[in-house]
Amino acid sequence: MKILGRKRDEVKKSVREGNVTIAVYGLGKMGLPLAAIFADHGAKVIGVDVRKEVVEAVNNGENYVKEEPGLDEILRRNVQAGRLKATTDGVKASKEADVIVILVPTLADEYELKLEPVYEIAKTISRGLEAGDIVITESTMPPGATESLIPILEDSGLGIGEFGLAHAPERTKTGTAIQDITTNYPKIVGASDEKTLEAVVGLYETINKKGCIPMSSIKAAEAVKVFEGVYRDVNIALANELALWCEEQGLNAIETFKAANTQPYCHLHMPGAGVGGHCIPVYPWFVIRLAKKRYPKLIRIAREINDSMPKHIVELLIRGLNEVGVAPKGSKVLVLGLTFRGGVKEFTKSPALEIIKELKDWGVKVYAYDPLCSEEDANKFGAEWKEDFSDLDAVVIATDHEEFKNLDLKKIAKEMRHRVIIDGRHVLDKKVVDLGFVYLAVGVGKL
Template identity: 35%
Template sequence: MPASASWRPSAMDKPFDRICVMGLGYIGLPTAATLASRGVDVIGVDVNESVVAKISEGQSHFSEPDLDMLVRSAVSTERLRAVSEPEPADAFLVAVPTPFRADHNADLSCVEAAARAIARVLEPGNLVILESTCPVGTTLRFCEWIAEESPDLRLPHEEPANPDINVTYCPERILPGRMILELVENDRIIGGMTETCARRAEELYEIFVKGTLHVSNASTAELVKLTENAYRDVNIAFANELSMVCEKLDVDVWEAIDLANRHPRVNILKPGPGVGGHCIAIDPWFLIANAPEETRLMQAARRVNDVKSHAVLERVRRQMRRFREPVVACLGLSYKPDVDDLRESPALHIVEELARDDEMQLLVVEPHLKTLPATLAEAIHVEKVEMNDALSRADILVLLVGHREFRKVDMRKIYERVVIDTVGLWRVDRGEPR
């Protein structure tokens, strides 16, 4: 919705002295710590008791630059308090998971649970912001869940002119590895159930966001978030499909992309072993579910990116047949470089599938994890090793993630091994570095 010159702060407006953040994961915890660093009292809520305990000790439960320092400061100054149940506050930010089910529809059970939980402590004048990535129409359902739990409160979908509670959708837009910086610097889309709802949310984000705040409505904001990641998914699918074409034609895909990108209107992305992370690998399905007949390109892109992981697997297995008892070293498990995030990771999927074959020795190098994930830890033929150990023992090197550490490898140590470089870090797939 466009800005309106007629909008004025209502009598209900008051400072955000206390904010309750529902969900202390990859989005909620950085947001809570950042708000606390701005002098706001923050109640962080998570259903995972171990997460609550760790944050209460001033520690983050996942790796992210500068986050530990921010959490430690917020907890030590008593600006951030982690608990397992929501408490009364001036505003509520909901950043809970929205995974997808086996049928690719969104699982909104955590969003619904959060809505019903905060409904019990809401008071007139409160602001509620949903940040979780959701299908279009979820913010309306969110309001309905609150209304069911607290029928005495007037919600904006029922009385848009005079609600007791302001409700807004504002999707996150931050990248692991750059969360703290992007949380502050990136533009935000603020989609209110009404214009007043959006303007109230705008006041909250002005506490810590330096980027531009773009005011719209809830449905548009929901669609924009899904569109951003579906766009990226489609473009990555083109690169991944091109890489499979180049393999069939015995052409160096990295050289082909470098040269094609010298055209002033061409910008092909880099291929990889698939697509991972909670956003790009999942969000397009939410949009596809909203309009299945109108999203054929997005559906095709999802299939291409999933197939790419299978193509890498088959390529490794073909090379394994050259050895009586192959030793395969897989380099990287996370879904992107220089993080410990395994969500929807194609690298992890590939290694898990290889681990099913107990006729080989599987070495795993992942500098951002202390131990192997549970899906790999119990296999006796799978071993977590350091890079030098992998280089000395492996018959086949499979580079799955472009971690910074892998760039430092002495190229002379890999010449006598079969190398499958899925990310173009070494450029040695065809026998020599480029």
């Protein structure tokens, strides 16, 4: 049933009664939980992905996004009930759907915005678009980009108004996606007209207990999500800059930040080895690239500071090796963690990869270990896989995996040739020093 033009309560009822078909394009770490949750609230859901293996897994009721607790069960339940299926045929899905959600990666760097997957999907959708359909972008979009899909969608022969367009950004993170989508935050919604806004608010109120924040425009809704990311990037850069200053001054940044953050207007983030993933280091470029007269200097400098942190980790390592009389060239160093953050197997812009490159430039023999990865992953990034600590001169912690918080340091101390630990994520505490380690961490200097 088409929901465009219907009041929110009517939309909620129709979704719950199984009368609304939703196509979700992109069954990745975000799209798959979203598709499963829509189905779990009664909608008929068609997931669309270009990866055949993903489509096959979903149709077998198998969850491949292992990092998402609870998703196994929701997925199985809804595939079995016939409410969720997947396909690679995006045109057919568009023809069958009343609501179409786009949730594929949007990237950018210093040089360009990279929105090809979204434009490609819009072309596919236009070939199946019908009057009364609503297209929603959930991918994070540079402000203005969702509306740039209108001419592509109008290739369907329909004009905007005959179909609706909205932006409702995904405000989640891997590991808590189910709670984030259903209970943790309100949904931000901007739409092409009042009728679309009303229907889309009804749709998300069906799955989100916190409800919606309707925005005055699609562009305003896009800006909300982008600004969230920029805030975090700039805040982390500030934390990193103050942490480097603390190192020079012989202060412990973590101690000072924790105390400062007890004041309600201070929210300093954690300093560390750098910022990775396809969100926080990307969204600042959406703002920078779109700026016209006023260049966003602060945001640009924040990017530079955060991008420089892997180099700082290597500086700390060289200092650590110096303490034990070992030259970097020919030293043996284990990098713990390849992924950009703990608990998620994602390598995009991972600081660990920059650290490995930089260490190799110094002539270091680099080993790597990551509980979520394989030997092939380590080799792909230029490191040799190593699961023990024998013969090492130093260890660099690049990712905050839970496993690294519980390392058997007594045993490790006995195995290593020299005891140097560079903690890029503040996962260890002072006790390491009692075991004879030279311990250096961002913002802490030498303990």
